[in-house]
Amino acid sequence: MAIFYYLIFPGFLFTVIVGLLTAWFDRKVTARVQWRKGPPILQNFYDVGKLLIKEVPIPETANKTIFLLAPAIALAAATLSASMLGVINMNWNYTFVGDLIVLWYIMSIPSIMIVVGASASGNPMSSVGASREMNQLIGYELPLVIAISTVVFKVGSLGLGDILAYQANNGPILYSISGVISCIVILICLQAKLGLVPFDIPEAETELGAGAFMEYSGAALGAFKLTKAILLYTSPIFIITLFWGGIQIKGLGILWAILKYILFIALFTLIRNTNPRLRIDQSVRFFWVTMTILAIIALILMSLGY
Amino acid sequence: MPLGLNSLKKSIWVYHVACSPCNNCDIEILDLLTPRFDVERFGIVLVGSVRHADALLVTGMVNRQIKPRLQQLYLQAAKPCVVFAIGSCAVNGNFFRRSYNMAGPVDRVIKEVDPNAIIVYVPGCPPKPESMISGVVKAIGFLDNLKAKKK
Numbered sequence A: 001m002a003i004f005y006y007l008i009f010p011g012f013l014f015t016v017i018v019g020l021l022t023a024w025f026d027r028k029v030t031a032r033v034q035w036r037k038g039p040p041i042l043q044n045f046y047d048v049g050k051l052l053i054k055e056v057p058i059p060e061t062a063n064k065t066i067f068l069l070a071p072a073i074a075l076a077a078a079t080l081s082a083s084m085l086g087v088i089n090m091n092w093n094y095t096f097v098g099d100l101i102v103l104w105y106i107m108s109i110p111s112i113m114i115v116v117g118a119s120a121s122g123n124p125m126s127s128v129g130a131s132r133e134m135n136q137l138i139g140y141e142l143p144l145v146i147a148i149s150t151v152v153f154k155v156g157s158l159g160l161g162d163i164l165a166y167q168a169n170n171g172p173i174l175y176s177i178s179g180v181i182s183c184i185v186i187l188i189c190l191q192a193k194l195g196l197v198p199f200d201i202p203e204a205e206t207e208l209g210a211g212a213f214m215e216y217s218g219a220a221l222g223a224f225k226l227t228k229a230i231l232l233y234t235s236p237i238f239i240i241t242l243f244w245g246g247i248q249i250k251g252l253g254i255l256w257a258i259l260k261y262i263l264f265i266a267l268f269t270l271i272r273n274t275n276p277r278l279r280i281d282q283s284v285r286f287f288w289v290t291m292t293i294l295a296i297i298a299l300i301l302m303s304l305g306y
Numbered sequence B: 001m002p003l004g005l006n007s008l009k010k011s012i013w014v015y016h017v018a019c020s021p022c023n024n025c026d027i028e029i030l031d032l033l034t035p036r037f038d039v040e041r042f043g044i045v046l047v048g049s050v051r052h053a054d055a056l057l058v059t060g061m062v063n064r065q066i067k068p069r070l071q072q073l074y075l076q077a078a079k080p081c082v083v084f085a086i087g088s089c090a091v092n093g094n095f096f097r098r099s100y101n102m103a104g105p106v107d108r109v110i111k112e113v114d115p116n117a118i119i120v121y122v123p124g125c126p127p128k129p130e131s132m133i134s135g136v137v138k139a140i141g142f143l144d145n146l147k148a149k150k151k
């Protein structure tokens, strides 16, 4: 059963399909914002399908094992985070003590694997990308963890199932001032985790070529693309689970769940399309000052009962 | 998931190599990516790394300095990779063909390192974006032939 969960339903197959469709939605909305027609609905499937038949040249300077292992581990970790969230949303009893912390760790493995893979490739552009990714990781983890702890203190438990049960009894955490503020903080932190535009500093096309992904091609690059797609699916679900009562897969709940999901994806796309890219120092300062202060304000408001 | 050449046809990532052009061809290539022509609807995207490229858009006559770089770029690209010679300069040297630093039009330079390279010629000085799109369409037709041969 665990293998079925991991590979088929809330896991790999399902999330890849939904994630790639979401990535298409993102591209299409971007195109419409720019008065273009945009790619066809299966575009991202074509991209990945094509990458699978391309050859994978390995640079002479690279450490072959780490270079090829990094995308595989990133993909496995992203899939694991998606299946964990999916399974716990399906049945709250599958929760265990501290699964929120486990999930949070697993969700940062892809970013670390990007750093590892990029440094293993031996390309100077990649190493600049890797250092930026690392800086950015250090930047957004601080407000992210404070915002998560707001929810944890409110519920009094580190289990995702308990958070969902609490919201089922007392109403979603989003419907309070502290909830709204920490939700915004997490939304922006996840934007950085996904590497979407104002925070796409590690792969800044116009400065670094492809940054951290410079030397990757073929199936290895495909694995990274799938990782990004899965994370694009996981991030809204993560926010919805923490703040908006999770996803119910029965009756009208499905429709409501899809609406919530699309709302958050639209927010990601909107932020992406209305902001220019930041410099790395601006980004870190933004997270450590503005976002952290916002997150702490939310934490204080929560302890005052708002 | 649609696999293989079928999906390659629908998702061509291009990498722009300027080999001493007069820059007019490059401007036309950038035109191609603007909302007016919007090649993303055919899945054509400009990428920043040659490792990701399915097609090299080469412009300009290739001079002696850039020749080894172009060859190296071609070798670094992940195959299958199509080369587009864009503009009369890239196709046959145009009015630079008797120049002292001309190292041969694009096809000769590429064929030195890979005799079986697929090269698509888009003449014009500069070629219109429409003719570039038609070049891509012809390249796709070539991929179809390749598939038919394989069968």
Ligand code: SF4
Pocket: B021, B022, B023, B024, B025, B059, B060, B061, B086, B087, B088, B089, B090, B094, B124, B125, B126, B127
């Ligand atoms: S073909 Fe014409 S427009 Fe293009 S690079 Fe040569 S001279 Fe310039």
